Amino acid sequence: MRSNTIGKQFAASALALAVSFGAQAVTDKDIMNDQATAEDVVSYGMGQQGQRYSPITTLNDSNVKSLQPVWAFSFGSEKMRGQESQPMIKDGVMYVTASYSRVYAIDAKTGEEIWQYDARLPDGIMPCCDVVNRGVALYGDMVIFGTLDAKLVALNKDTGNVVWIKKVADYQAGYAITAAPTIVKGKVITGVSGGEFGIVGKVEAYDAKTGDLVWTRPTVEGHMGYVYKDGKAVENGISGGQAGLTWPGDMWKNGGAATWLGGTYDASTDSLFFGTGNPAPWNSHLRPGDNLFSSSRLAIDPDDGSIKWHFQTTPHDGWDYDGVNELISFDYKGKNGKMVKAAATADRNGFFYVLDRTNGAFIRGFPFVDKITWATGLDKKGRPIYNTKDGRPGNPADMKGDKGEAVVAQPSFLGGKNWQPMAYSQDTGLFYVPSNEWSMDIWNEAVSYKKGAAFLGAGFTIKPTNDKFIGVLRAMDPKTGKEVWRYNNPAPLWGGVMATAGNLVFTGTPEGYLKAFDAKTGEELYKFNTGSGVVGTPITWTMDGEQYVSVASGWGGAVPLWGGEVAKVVKDFNQGGMVWTFKLPKDRVAAR
Amino acid sequence: MIQQRPTTSNEMNSTRLGGGPEGGIVTITRYYMALVLTMFTGAAIGQEGILDRPPERTYDAVIASGFLKVGMYQNFPPYSYEQDGVAKGIDADLGRRIAERLGVEFQPHWIVPDETLGDDLRNNVWKGHYLAKRRLADVMMRVPYDKKFAYMQDSTGEYMNEQVVLFGPYQQEQWQIAYNPAKLDPVSTIAVFRYHPIGVEIDTLPDFYLSSSFNGSIRSQVKHYNNVGAAFDGMLAGDVSAVMGMRAEVDFELAEHPDDGMVPATNGFPGLTKQVWDVGMAVKHTHRQLGYAIEAIVDELVRGGEMEALFARYGARYSIPGYYAEVLGAQAE
CATH class of the missing domain: 3.40.190.10 (Periplasmic binding protein-like II)
Incomplete structure (x- = not known):
């Protein structure tokens, strides 16, 4: 009954939106059908399931070599760093974010700026997680995005004027927002980024029209969730039932599990899928237990924020294997001929997981990187079988002298795959995973200080595991775990992937290239150098009968922040801040 | 989350400040x-x-x-x-x-x-x-x-x-414990904190030390606060029986609350990686x-x-x- 009422309310509000905003407003329906419509891109993930698969075939393996740049747009100022955004397209206008919480509306035909919004960041802000931003959400006549000072900002899509601003968390306590929000049934859903210690992750829903908080769901066991009715907080159950089940002492109060990469949504199960970051404190010996819901995937009810199920990829994480990577819904035909409602994720920890998205049950899992040292495999329930001999970084209590014994862990904490989203092709049935081959040496470091006091830090170095390459774009078969093809890239891959029905897979490289590959064979079919490293995520759409591709360019993000041997590979790459747009001219569309 | 944690200072030496810019x-x-x-x-x-x-x-x-x-x-x-x-x-x-x-x-x-x-x-x-x-x-x-x-x-x-x-x-500087004598006998060793709650500033050496000492048997008694002042307030409120922090911090709190009966301890910190600096x-x-x-x-x-x-x-x-x-x-x- 309750869901019926909500359904009616929702229908009524959607109608009201359509009337008040005119034909060009972005509706729930537009967002729900995003993956099927060629003329727009109105969701992060090119469809709420996050498949990043376009059904457009105009541009394909036979004509991609004729793809041509049509315009490029500079984000301007000196803020040339880390352009990790995915652009959006609606009615011939591109909405794209840049680092330092900036948003641009650009004429998608000419590349001319319509408006620009620079969030005014507070003086002395120290965001935990670099200055990147991964994109906007569109709803009604609004462009909505999250800022480094942990606010949601809604702008008028035609003018860039502020409609509402809501504080999601306290930036002074270490929170920020870098992910693109998700829109589900008129609500803006966001997670939070957070510093290493002292924060508690959460997922929140806001009314898209007013910016009012609808529900909040903490992602650490023991914290109460709330729904808001007429401005009043109503208790909606403690995450995980009660405190202290999988945490010692009062550590759950500051358990980490930041939801910094946002989430996907699957309408068929009516579930939001959010990943969570590592537990705090960093040293796992201080917090025996699984430390729920850190390094997990959560299925969340979009109506009230209840947790439907969870799947923890790295219980008792001791390597900083955040479990934030996107969970992509997809259906496949099982052995008995029945369609399986599955979801897949390629975790920082090096394992690829296929789950039953109706209940979170483990279907299968396999490594998607060449080597994993911290675990010897997965058990029947998908739980890692730890390498108990030399897999876990040492206990500081056992330390003698200034430096603990180094442990080699592979993948490194930057992950077999980091934030950069993979793509799923409905034609090939393969996942295209932007992955990296690197390990880390990690040790306890007594010559360490914090805020004027002696401290016990962790020292670490990230090392490439091969001389010639770090990045590997892989085509993985989710049914068999087989790597169908791979493309080795000298620098680490840090940009998102897109697959199309034209048998193409697109991604960018830190060397500056936008590249296209044959989706079946991995043959490289196209490359164009954008002038700075590509760490953004490409999109494609059609306009006036021609197919377009866009990608942000601008080296940055985590990789250049780290010294050691990886820095040697990337030290000569120049930073930047552009969005590039390409099209296949009409006269180059050859029959396949 | 360390998706991107700014690195130590050598970042700039090795990656961006080459000979040219230095000259500049x-x-x-x-x-x-x-x-x-x-x-x-x-x-x-x-x-x-x-x-x-x-x-x-x-x-x-x-x-x-x-x-x-x-x-x-x-x-x-x-x-x-x-x-x-x-x-x-x-x-x-x-x-x-x-x-x-x-x-x-x-x-x-x-x-x-x-x-x-x-x-x-x-x-x-x-x-x-x-x-x-x-x-x-x-x-x-x-x-x-x-x-x-x-x-x-x-x-x-x-x-x-x-x-x-x-x-x-x-x-x-060095480490120091203050305690509530109404709740504790004079602290002779930190082993007493297996039985009595103690407040620390979160993510500090006292936090790690107490959470890992005695095979973790003190861990569940460690209460985390945002700073030593808040931990001291926790002691005054009866939530913890002692507080560990830097000596000047603890001395300052004791001096600020002269009539509340809290006293400095004289125990040692066996196994603590850095006692003074x-x-x-x-x-x-x-x-x-x-x-x-x-x-x-x-x-x-x-x-x-x-x-x-x-x-x-x-x-x-x-x-x-x-x-x-x-x-x-x-x-x-």
Whole structure:
């Protein structure tokens, strides 16, 4: 009954939106059908399931070599760093974010700026997680995005004027927002980024029209969730039932599990899928237990924020294997001929997981990187079988002298795959995973200080595991775990992937290239150098009968922040801040 | 989450500050100095603004400008904190004294602590935070004075802290427990905290130490607070029976609450990786002359006993740095 009422309310509000905003407003329906419509891109993930698969075939393996740049747009100022955004397209206008919480509306035909919004960041802000931003959400006549000072900002899509601003968390306590929000049934859903210690992750829903908080769901066991009715907080159950089940002492109060990469949504199960970051404190010996819901995937009810199920990829994480990577819904035909409602994720920890998205049950899992040292495999329930001999970084209590014994862990904490989203092709049935081959040496470091006091830090170095390459774009078969093809890239891959029905897979490289590959064979079919490293995520759409591709360019993000041997590979790459747009001219569309 | 954690200071050495830009900085510094000396400061600041890099505030520039920006941790009693808009605390008073002796105005530069000292030095002393590249302190207080730290090398052999000079140790700091005698007998060993709750500042060495000692058997009694002051309040409220922090912090809280009956403990800290450490200051490595001038002032304060008086003002006991024990011999103790 309750869901019926909500359904009616929702229908009524959607109608009201359509009337008040005119034909060009972005509706729930537009967002729900995003993956099927060629003329727009109105969701992060090119469809709420996050498949990043376009059904457009105009541009394909036979004509991609004729793809041509049509315009490029500079984000301007000196803020040339880390352009990790995915652009959006609606009615011939591109909405794209840049680092330092900036948003641009650009004429998608000419590349001319319509408006620009620079969030005014507070003086002395120290965001935990670099200055990147991964994109906007569109709803009604609004462009909505999250800022480094942990606010949601809604702008008028035609003018860039502020409609509402809501504080999601306290930036002074270490929170920020870098992910693109998700829109589900008129609500803006966001997670939070957070510093290493002292924060508690959460997922929140806001009314898209007013910016009012609808529900909040903490992602650490023991914290109460709330729904808001007429401005009043109503208790909606403690995450995980009660405190202290999988945490010692009062550590759950500051358990980490930041939801910094946002989430996907699957309408068929009516579930939001959010990943969570590592537990705090960093040293796992201080917090025996699984430390729920850190390094997990959560299925969340979009109506009230209840947790439907969870799947923890790295219980008792001791390597900083955040479990934030996107969970992509997809259906496949099982052995008995029945369609399986599955979801897949390629975790920082090096394992690829296929789950039953109706209940979170483990279907299968396999490594998607060449080597994993911290675990010897997965058990029947998908739980890692730890390498108990030399897999876990040492206990500081056992330390003698200034430096603990180094442990080699592979993948490194930057992950077999980091934030950069993979793509799923409905034609090939393969996942295209932007992955990296690197390990880390990690040790306890007594010559360490914090805020004027002696401290016990962790020292670490990230090392490439091969001389010639770090990045590997892989085509993985989710049914068999087989790597169908791979493309080795000298620098680490840090940009998102897109697959199309034209048998193409697109991604960018830190060397500056936008590249296209044959989706079946991995043959490289196209490359164009954008002038700075590509760490953004490409999109494609059609306009006036021609197919377009866009990608942000601008080296940055985590990789250049780290010294050691990886820095040697990337030290000569120049930073930047552009969005590039390409099209296949009409006269180059050859029959396949 | 460490999707992107800013690295230690060597980031810039190895990746961006090659030989070319270093040369550029030297040239521009000279240009800047010429402007300061012959024209007016506004134009020089304008130049630096265009370049979006921190002003090169050498000794001469500091004296010419008439002020000294003293870097201090925000909200960190008794070392440095703000009360009614005025910078207070041991480090603030010391900074004031230094500025006075240099004949310039004291200007507080508040520091929000990052994850490690290396981060704080990068953000506040030599490079600037990437959101506020021009906001640097001329000198940073409360920087542990440790040769091992100063000469630490990363795995590729690069010195990690070569962009700064650590100098002028002015205090030796150590750990301290205060307890509630109504709840506890005098603390003879930390083993009692297997049975009694103890408050610590989150993500500090006392937190790690108590959470891992005795095979983790104290862990469930460790209560986490945002700072030592809050932990002390927790003790006054009866939530914990003791508090562990730095001695000056604990002494300060005891002095602030003289009638509440809390007392300092005399226990040792077996197995704790670092029991005592010297605290000094830091300047950018190109600003050694400023460091020498400040060092001379501070040395006088330490030897003349003024430093001890300065600590006493905040109810804190004072220990002369180990550096002086080495220099002066055992009688300094």
